[in-house]
Amino acid sequence: MCLRPEVCRHRKGMVIKMNIILLSGGSGKRLWPLSNDIRSKQFIKIFKKQDGEFESMVQRVYSQIREVDPGATVTIATSKSQVSSIHNQLGEEASVCVEPCRRDTFPAIALASAYLRDVLGIGEEEPVVVCPVDPYVERDYFEAVKKLSDLAAKGESNLALLGMEPTYPSEKYGYVIPEEKSEVSRVVTFREKPDVSTAQEYIRQGALWNGGVFAYRLGYMLLKAAELIDFTDYQDLLSRYDSLTRISFDYAVAEKESDIQVMRFQGKWKDLGTWNTLTEAMEDPCIGKAILNEKCRNVHVVNELDVPVLCMGLKDVVVSASAEGILVSDKEQSSHIKPFVDKISQQVMFADKSWGSFLVLDVEDESMTIKVTLKQGNRMNYHSHERRDEVWTVISGCGQAILDGKEQVIRAGDVVRMNAGCRHTVIARTELRLIEVQLGRDINVHDKIKYDMP
C-alpha cells in the first residue's frame, strides 16, 4: 500500500506538486534609499499591476508561482528581520523558514530542507526547487522551474539546474558547461565568473549561465547536510545554526557533485539588483510625486516622500527619494553605489513591521519624533525604556493603551505621557496613527525591555 500518494502519482507519470524554497537574502544596499537595513530590495513596491496598484518582487514571484502551480508548497528561507515584511506582503499563510543569523546559502538550504521534512512533512523522495526570491521573469520561467522540479523527481541525477541561455558574455555570472546542446543535458563542469573573452569562448561551446535555480530530491540534500553538519532534525539544526560555518551552496555542494543535469531556459530573465536594471522593469517613468520637463530622456523617479521631485533636462538618470536620503545617479553608474551607501551611517528612518510601520520625522540631540502606524487589531510589544521618556499624540483612529498594567482607551487628540521605566503598549482597535516624541540624552533602538502582556 502506498502511503505517499503524490509520489505514487509521479511514479505513474502523473503531475506532482512542486516544493519551492525561495531564498530571500541581502540588505539590498544597491537599491538605496528605497532599501535600508530593514527593507530589502525584494519588498519595494515598484511593479505596476493591472489594477494600477504596485507590488514588490516577492509579491510578483509568489503570485507567478501560484499561477503555474496553485498547489505548490512555497517556503521562504530568510532572516528574522524580513519575517514581518513577508507576512505583510504575502499574508500569514506564507510558510517562512527563519534563519537565526546569516550563514550563506548552504546552511540556509540545509535548514530549509530540514524544515520541509520535519515541519511540513515533505517526503524525502519528493522534489524540491531552490530559487532566488527576486528574479524579474514571466510565467514561462516558473513553468521551467516546474519542469525542473519534475526532472528532479525522476531521480536521474542528484541535482538538476536551470541553465540560462546567455545573451552576452557577462562577467557577472557563473557558467555551466553541458555535455550536449539538448534541452536537458548532463553537466561537465562549472566555471566561476570569467573575463569577457573567456565568457565568449564558453558561450561558443554552448555554456549556460548559472541562474541560481536548482532542484533535488529532499533526501539528497538532507544527506549532503548530514555529511557537513552534525545534526538530528530541524529543531536541532536551528539551535546550533549560529555555530555553522559560512559557505555557499555552489561551493559546498554543486561544484563537488559529479551527477548533475542542466535544463536550458531560453525565456526572459533579469536580475533586478541595481537601479539600472530595476528601472528597465518600471512600467511608468515615475512612481510618487514627480515632474519631468520635456527635455528629460530616459529618466526614472521613485519618490516615497510627500513633496515633489522636479527633473529638468536630465538624460539616463535615476532619482530616488525616501526618508533615508536621495539618490541621483547616472543609470550606468548606479550599479556602483554600494560602497558609498556603506559609508552612510544613520539610523533606519522607516520600516514596515508586522504590527504596522514607523517613519522618523525629526532627530535632535535629545529628542526624536516618529510617526507610528498600527494596523487594526495589532499592538506593540509591551515594553519600557530605561533612558527615555515618550509622549504619544494620537492623530487618527482609536485603541487601548496599557501603562504599567492600567488600561485606557485612546483616540485622535489624546495625549499619553510615559516616563522612563513605564511599561507600555497600545492595541489598535481601528488603524491607529500616533506621533511619538522620544525624549532623552541617549536615544537608541537597543534601549527596550520587553515584557509579557499583563
Place this chain on the structure above:
Amino acid sequence: MCLRPEVCRHRKGMVIKMNIILLSGGSGKRLWPLSNDIRSKQFIKIFKKQDGEFESMVQRVYSQIREVDPGATVTIATSKSQVSSIHNQLGEEASVCVEPCRRDTFPAIALASAYLRDVLGIGEEEPVVVCPVDPYVERDYFEAVKKLSDLAAKGESNLALLGMEPTYPSEKYGYVIPEEKSEVSRVVTFREKPDVSTAQEYIRQGALWNGGVFAYRLGYMLLKAAELIDFTDYQDLLSRYDSLTRISFDYAVAEKESDIQVMRFQGKWKDLGTWNTLTEAMEDPCIGKAILNEKCRNVHVVNELDVPVLCMGLKDVVVSASAEGILVSDKEQSSHIKPFVDKISQQVMFADKSWGSFLVLDVEDESMTIKVTLKQGNRMNYHSHERRDEVWTVISGCGQAILDGKEQVIRAGDVVRMNAGCRHTVIARTELRLIEVQLGRDINVHDKIKYDMP
C-alpha cells in the same frame, strides 16, 4: 547759515554719505526648492564667508555697502512677508520701508523716497541710489555705486545710471545707448531687450546693459512721484498704496526722461537669479549632506534636509533638496523651472520668522505635525484657532506658556494641550523647541485669531 552740513560739505567738494534703497522683491521661484512663498532667493544662505559660515545675498550686499561707506543710510524696500527675514539676517537696525502690497518698481521707489524724506529726514537735495538687493558683485561694484551717488549729488542731470559693460549680446537685458564712450556720458536713448543680432549691433555702437542701478536727488523723485500720484507725504502714500497702478520705474520715469547720465562699470557683476548662475558663485560644490562619486563633473548640491544626497556619474547638474521638495536639473535647463514650480501647489513647508522658525514634519488628512523653534526672548502671537486642537511637546529649552490668561513654566518633556478656542502663546526663556501636533478636519494657516497679550 547752513542747516544741512552734509549737503554743504558736498557743495564744497567733500565726500557725502550715500542714501541707498535696496529693492528686495520677488518670490524667487527660480530657486525652488530653497525659495518658497515666504523665503525669497535673497535670503538663502549660500555664500561661504571667511569664517566658514554661510551668508545670504542680502547679508553679503549689506556688508559690502557698509565696507565701502560705513555711514551709508541703507533702506530696504520690500513687502511685509520679508520683514522678519530681513531683521533676522541684518539685525533690528536695518531700515525697512514696507510696501503694503506689490505694485512694481515705480510705486515702490516713490514710497521709499517719501520714507527717506518723511521718516528718515533726508533732504531733497541729497543723492539717493536705488539698487537691486541681489547682485553678486565685489567691492568695486559698490565703489561705483558710491561714485554714481556722488555724480547724482552734483545735479548735472536728473537721473544717473550705472551702465554695465556688456560681455556678450544678451537678450535678457535692456540696453542704454550713451552719447560718448567716456566713463560718464549723457544717454541718447534706451532699448528694450533686443534679439541677439540687434544686441550685437548695440554693443558695436558702445551700448551698455541697464543693470537697474540709478541715482537721483531725492527731490527729483518726489516730484516725479507727485506728477503721477496724488499724495501729500509718506503716511498718505502708504495708506493709498493698494490703489496705485502697477508700473515699472523704467517705463514710468527712465524712458520718458531726457536728462540722464550714464556711468560705465567694467567690474564683475552677476545676477544670481537661476540655479545655473547661483552655483557658479558657490565656493564648494556641496552645501549640506552630500556625497559625489568621482565620476561627477560640474555638479552642485544644496541640501537642507537631514538625510544625505548621493550623486553618481552626473554632469552639469544641480541638485537641491528642502522640506518643499527636490530639484534635479541640468544647469542650463535650470533657468526654465518657474512654470513647473508655479504648478506645484502645496502649503509652505518651512519659514524663518522674526520669532524663530517652523518646519512641517508630517501632513495627514486630519492632522499636521510641525517643529517650532522660538529664539530666546521671543514669543508667538497670543492667538487661538477655531477649528483645530493643538498639542505641544517641548523637546528642548524652557519658557512660559500662557493659556487663556494663565501662565505656566514649560521645559523639555512637558506637554501642553490646547483645545480649539483656547488662547495661547509661549515666551521662550532660552531657545525653545517644540513639536506641535495640530488636530482637526480643516487645518489651514488662515484659522488664527490674534489677541493682545494678557
